[in-house]
Amino acid sequence: xxxxxxxxxxxxxxxxxxxxxxxxxxxxxxxxxxxxxxxxxxxxxxxxxxxxxxxxxxxxxxxxxxxxxxxxxxxxxxxxxxxxxxxxxxxxxxxxxxxxxxxxxxxxxxxxxxxxxxxxxxxxxxxxxxxxxxxxxxxxxxxxxxxxxxxxxxxxxxxxxxxxxxxxxxxxxxxxxxxxxxxxxxxxxxxxxxxxxxxxxxxxxxxxxxxxxxxxxxxxxxxxxxxxxxxxxxxxxxxxxxxxxxxxxxxxxxxxxxxxxxxxxxxxxxxxxxxxxxxxxxxxxxxxxxxxxxxxxxxxxxxxxxxxxxxxxxxxxxxxxxxxxxxxxxxxxxxxxxxxxxxxxxxxxxxxxxxxxxxxxxxxxxxxxxxxxxxxxxxxxxxxxxxxxxxxxxxxxxxxxx
Amino acid sequence: xxxxxxxxxxxxxxxxxxxxxxxxxxxxxxxxxxxxxxxxxxxxxxxxxxxxxxxxxxxxxxxxxxxxxxxxxxxxxxxxxxxxxxxxxxxxxxxxxxxxxxxxxxxxxxxxxxxxxxxxxxxxxxxxxxxxxxxxxxxxxxxxxxxxxxxxxxxxxxxxxxxxxxxxxxxxxxxxxxxxxxxxxxxxxxxxxxxxxxxxxxxxxxxxxxxxxxxxxxxxxxxxx
Numbered sequence: 001x002x003x004x005x006x007x008x009x010x011x012x013x014x015x016x017x018x019x020x021x022x023x024x025x026x027x028x029x030x031x032x033x034x035x036x037x038x039x040x041x042x043x044x045x046x047x048x049x050x051x052x053x054x055x056x057x058x059x060x061x062x063x064x065x066x067x068x069x070x071x072x073x074x075x076x077x078x079x080x081x082x083x084x085x086x087x088x089x090x091x092x093x094x095x096x097x098x099x100x101x102x103x104x105x106x107x108x109x110x111x112x113x114x115x116x117x118x119x120x121x122x123x124x125x126x127x128x129x130x131x132x133x134x135x136x137x138x139x140x141x142x143x144x145x146x147x148x149x150x151x152x153x154x155x156x157x158x159x160x161x162x163x164x165x166x167x168x169x170x171x172x173x174x175x176x177x178x179x180x181x182x183x184x185x186x187x188x189x190x191x192x193x194x195x196x197x198x199x200x201x202x203x204x205x206x207x208x209x210x211x212x213x214x215x216x217x218x219x220x221x222x223x224x225x226x227x228x229x230x231x232x233x234x235x236x237x238x239x240x241x242x243x244x245x246x247x248x249x250x251x252x253x254x255x256x257x258x259x260x261x262x263x264x265x266x267x268x269x270x271x272x273x274x275x276x277x278x279x280x281x282x283x284x285x286x287x288x289x290x291x292x293x294x295x296x297x298x299x300x301x302x303x304x305x306x307x308x309x310x311x312x313x314x315x316x317x318x319x320x321x322x323x324x325x326x327x328x329x330x331x332x333x334x335x336x337x338x339x340x341x342x343x344x345x346x347x348x349x350x351x352x353x354x355x356x357x358x359x360x361x362x363x364x365x366x367x368x369x370x371x372x373x374x375x376x377x378x379x380x381x382x383x384x385x386x387x388x389x390x391x392x393x394x395x396x397x398x399x400x401x402x
Numbered sequence: 403x404x405x406x407x408x409x410x411x412x413x414x415x416x417x418x419x420x421x422x423x424x425x426x427x428x429x430x431x432x433x434x435x436x437x438x439x440x441x442x443x444x445x446x447x448x449x450x451x452x453x454x455x456x457x458x459x460x461x462x463x464x465x466x467x468x469x470x471x472x473x474x475x476x477x478x479x480x481x482x483x484x485x486x487x488x489x490x491x492x493x494x495x496x497x498x499x500x501x502x503x504x505x506x507x508x509x510x511x512x513x514x515x516x517x518x519x520x521x522x523x524x525x526x527x528x529x530x531x532x533x534x535x536x537x538x539x540x541x542x543x544x545x546x547x548x549x550x551x552x553x554x555x556x557x558x559x560x561x562x563x564x565x566x567x568x569x570x571x572x573x574x575x576x577x578x579x580x581x582x583x584x585x586x587x588x589x590x591x592x593x594x595x596x597x598x599x600x601x602x603x604x605x606x607x608x609x610x611x612x613x614x615x616x617x618x619x620x621x622x623x624x625x626x627x
């Protein structure tokens with residue numbers, strides 16, 4: 001009870017010096033808010049990255065025709081990526097689970113009776129289904145026999161199925177691609193849209209041999225999909241594949257590659273937007289602002305102690321022990337910290353909501369972030385509050401009253 | 403009530419010893435009104451600090467109501483100050499940001515148990531010094547004399563054994579000073595024990611007994627009445 005009443009004296013001192021209190025608290029408010037916002041953005045980004053990487057395939061790499069740094073689709077004017085390249089990768093790079101070539105044609109007319117749409121054409125091997133973990137919902141996928149026999153069959157995406165067949169079961173139905181009649185074997189499960197807004201389901205899949213020799217009449221590939229057996233080897237394997245294909249394509253620097261390799265690592269980096277290093281730097285900066293806030297608070301408290309020497313002397317004369325003075329001043333700094341934590345927490349939350357509404361930044365707000373920021377602020381507040389309280393408590397009453 | 407035996411106080415600063423009090427002995431009886439008078443540098447402030455338990459002597463014995471205060475630690479000493487001594491300072495020493503009423507309440511915060519009737523006691527103490535109508539004024543809206551009376555009310559609220567006043571009129575004009583001395587006279591008549599420290603003979607002479615201090619020693623005693 002006595003301690004509580006003495007603590008209240010500390011709180012009153014803050015109320016009586018509002019501007020002073022505001023400055024003492026500013027660093028804590030900004031620091032806590034910044035920590036919460038940055039952590040929320042960090043978690044939001046990580047989730048986004050995870051989603052993109054899982055969509056792409058966490059162990060996937062794509063060897064794509066055409067240089068540069070773009071994501072798929074391949075550059076349709078580049079004709080140098082071949083089945084032999086895919087075979088060379090399969091034979092020459094260790095630790096690869098799947099290497100599966102793909103012929104590729106962007107929006108191509110697909111007809112059924114009087115209906116016509118444009119869809120992306122992929123010529124694939126049976127392993128393609130495993131490589132993309134993308135299977136049929138109805139009917140069957142592309143088989144080895146289909147590839148061997150150049151069968152006139154296809155598997156269609158959900159969008160194509162709906163556009164051309166409406167509510168009907170497309171399996172057994174017939175569609176035309178470049179005047180070649182293909183029997184629908186199956187329908188792929190729905191994949192949704194790409195981050196760029198493209199429709200993954202607007203697709204026709206056929207045996208790679210049928211695609212290359214009967215439909216597209218090409219001897220080159222659009223891409224090779226590669227799945228590693230160990231994600232930690234991906235960076236190294238990417239380099240091996242790059243070296244191998246450069247050699248096979250007789251590319252000598254400074255000549256640019258006529259192919260590119262997009263891996264889950266590249267996807268993660270692109271999705272992340274800001275790099276991890278930058279993220280941790282921002283986090284450190286926010287923590288630093290809390291620390292500086294603590295130092296500022298300590299100095300303002302020390303100034304306050306010096307300005308209130310007479311008050312401290314008086315309190316001592318009226319019966320305050322050293323401990324009582326310590327409690328009063330520690331309460332003062334802790335109250336500033338707690339108030340700063342409260343306002344900082346609210347500010348951080350408000351900024352997060354605002355960012356969610358206006359900037360559509362992917363962020364995830366959780367109680368853990370509040371806990372981390374607030375515990376950190378409390379530790380700093382306590383650490384920097386003790387010194388001024390000790391200084392106040394150590395004052396000799398006689399000196400203080402002089 | 404107050405028993406000082408051979409009190410010494412020596413300061414050590416930068417290897418130099420300065421003996422401020424050189425063996426002072428006297429008693430103050432309960433209900434007595436005593437003045438300690440001496441020129442500046444005579445050690446009277448140091449003596450007052452020791453009587454008020456703000457400072458400890460380097461030699462001798464000091465008993466306050468039978469309690470030997472010399473051996474006490476910070477906390478019990480604070481308790482003694484709180485419960486047995488009422489201070490009145492030359493500069494009033496009021497908290498400027500709080501009302502007269504709250505200033506008077508301040509010592510009770512540090513008492514062992516905050517009394518239930520604290521507010522009533524504060525009102526009564528302020529009324530006793532004639533400030534019933536100034537209770538919720540801030541110190542800077544009160545005159546010097548009124549401020550010092552607030553300080554006296556504050557000294558009275560814990561019902562202390564002695565009132566210890568250090569140059570209480572030092573910052574007042576002569577009329578306010580005379581009024582204030584009237585308050586002390588009243589308190590004395592009510593049976594309070596009062597010790598006033600001053601360099602002013604006209605103030606000292608209002609006490610029953612005057613202790614003359616010179617160079618850290620008692621140089622004489624006078625009984626004015």
